[in-house]
Amino acid sequence: MSRYTLRYFNIQGLCEALRLLLTASGVDWTEEHPEWPREKPNQPLGHLPVLVVSNADGKGELALSETLVIERYIAREYGLLPTDNLAAARQEQLRDQLHDVWSTHMEYMHSTGERSAELVTKFEQDAECLVGMHVAALQRNGNNGHYFGDALSYVDLAAYAFFKFFSNAGPRSLEAKIGLLDYTHIPEMSKLMAVVEASRSLEPYFAAEKVNGARLATRFK
């Protein structure tokens, strides 16, 4: 049985969906928070996150980079993405859309001047489109709190992490537009959030959060 070590910062950032995936998979996993930027040259592609996959005796087998690649690997390995290519692609497309909007927001946090104004417009358009598409997907599935079927899946977890991030996006966030992603005003998404939080396979994740508190969304202070 493989063991996993996630290297990242102690924030939600890019990795909350991955933490949920690892927990829901029931695998043995731990987390490290490398000293940064000192440890940058020691990572495969010079950035985080990295997921180290070890075999049973703890020796490193594989070090994976690129957040979405890592997510899909875990999701496929542990049955949270379907084996049918088309069904998997439908989930991946929804997930990619979540990531794109998140990325626009992160670019905004680092931007200044004219580029900031452009990104506000882009975020507004993309966030509205995203909510429309995701609500439609949840409604097509009977508004049972899942995007597909009646069991927890990759995109359920990715959406939970995404809306959790925007419920407290931290300083420098797009405050004027964050309300577009307030799930408490989107009944279908509120239902998903509640269903995920009630999932038995995620009890360790929510128990830890109850003890330690939720991680900050970003490193910005």
Added chain:
Amino acid sequence: MPSYVFRYVNAVGFGETTRLLLTAAKVEWTEESSDLEQARLDHPNGIPVVLIQKNSDGSPDVVFNKFATIERYLARTYGFLPANPEQVELQEQLRDEQSSLMKLLLSTVALGIAATQDLRDFVFTVFERCLEMFLGSRVKLLRMNGNTGYSFGSTLSYTDMAIYSFMKLFIVDFATSSKEIARRFKCKMPPELAKLAATVESDPLLEAHMSKNGRFANVFQG
């Protein structure tokens, strides 16, 4: 057997890997292109892409609108990604890394095109450094595979088509918009990647695409 409609612009852009995958898959597909300049005006926040998969009776089955999803779906469905999960991981990781770098390079170029000479020189320096890092990792991969012109084994893969498309973007699209970028890109190309480009262009699976759209690998000769 499904058929496909690919909607994008009349340029290499981000669409070439999809075109190569559809061609190599030997599926029935057509392209509906809009004018690049008009698309840039209509969609300042990013030109949309659409791939429609149609049933055998011609009715639409599913619509994709994300490049990464489209490419992975086609690559998996038509055998251009291996079955081994770890090898799939490696190819997808290479592709995601390339996508991030492509966006960075394009942002860098956009900044440089409209700037003063000093800023352009700085931007070009950054461009070359980022490009060198990328090329270094790809050369290593090709050498590990015996410098056959393929990234893995001896047959065309998703990674090969993605790298080829990356090269074509900068050499063909930028030949008109920024000759300086195209020139710098061409000068940086190591022989291993020139060989990959020639190998992809001569692969029988892509003959139909190359005959219609032309080849560029000969720019590396001489």
